[in-house]
Amino acid sequence: MKVNFEFGNHKVRLVKFKIMSQNAILLWMPDPAQRDAKILLACVNKTRYKGPEVDREMAAKDAKALYKAGEEKLGTDEKGFVKILSERSNTQLISINTCYYDMYGGSLKKVIKKETSGLFEHAFLIILQCAENPAKYFAKVLYKSMQGLRTNDTTLIRVIMTRTEIDMQYIKAEYHKKYNKNLNDAVHSETSGHYRTFLLSLLGQNH
Ligand SMILES: [Ca+2]
Numbered sequence: 001m002k003v004n005f006e007f008g009n010h011k012v013r014l015v016k017f018k019i020m021s022q023n024a025i026l027l028w029m030p031d032p033a034q035r036d037a038k039i040l041l042a043c044v045n046k047t048r049y050k051g052p053e054v055d056r057e058m059a060a061k062d063a064k065a066l067y068k069a070g071e072e073k074l075g076t077d078e079k080g081f082v083k084i085l086s087e088r089s090n091t092q093l094i095s096i097n098t099c100y101y102d103m104y105g106g107s108l109k110k111v112i113k114k115e116t117s118g119l120f121e122h123a124f125l126i127i128l129q130c131a132e133n134p135a136k137y138f139a140k141v142l143y144k145s146m147q148g149l150r151t152n153d154t155t156l157i158r159v160i161m162t163r164t165e166i167d168m169q170y171i172k173a174e175y176h177k178k179y180n181k182n183l184n185d186a187v188h189s190e191t192s193g194h195y196r197t198f199l200l201s202l203l204g205q206n207h
Contacts, residue, residue: 054095063099070115090131135170151190
């Protein structure tokens with residue numbers, strides 16, 4: 001989707017790109033240090049299986065590997081977390097989470113919070129949230145970007161531009177469910193001029 005509009009004296013053309021959620025995670029990282037860049041590359045480069053099939057046996061193996069890399073170990077082997085969290089499909093991650101709970105009595109979210117910190121923790125939690133319910137995650141990000149005195153336009157435009165049209169329908173539904181307000185109306189009240197027209201055209205019809 002291409003939209004032309006004028007911004008000051010400039011004619012601007014913005015194109016909506018169709019990219020995977022992994023790439024979006026990359027965008028979320030503010031100026032990552034070299035150490036933290038590993039997970040970003042892992043997320044982008046590895047081919048993540050997208051289908052619905054779940055391998056229970058492999059999930060149990062991964063749960064065990066995560067336990068060894070985290071709770072069982074003094075300190076944390078972050079590489080072990082990166083490998084599993086960046087390579088497994090969303091459905092597989094949900095299965096790993098269930099296995100972990102059954103085997104060790106705690107959720108992966110809790111383990112990540114306990115065993116990791118900083119950008120690693122941030123990225124791992126995003127991956128987990130995206131596996132569970134990506135639309136809910138992005139609805140929350142959009143809501144937060146419009147809170148407070150100043151709207152965070154960078155976040156707002158980044159999320160809206162990087163979601164596919166189908167993703168956006170799910171995000172709008174989650175937004176309405178959680179905040180009891182239409183996303184289009186929220187964006188309308190937080191923006192103005194060509195910028196508003198542009199964002200609303202990317203959001204599509206109000207449902
Ligand atoms: Ca540990």
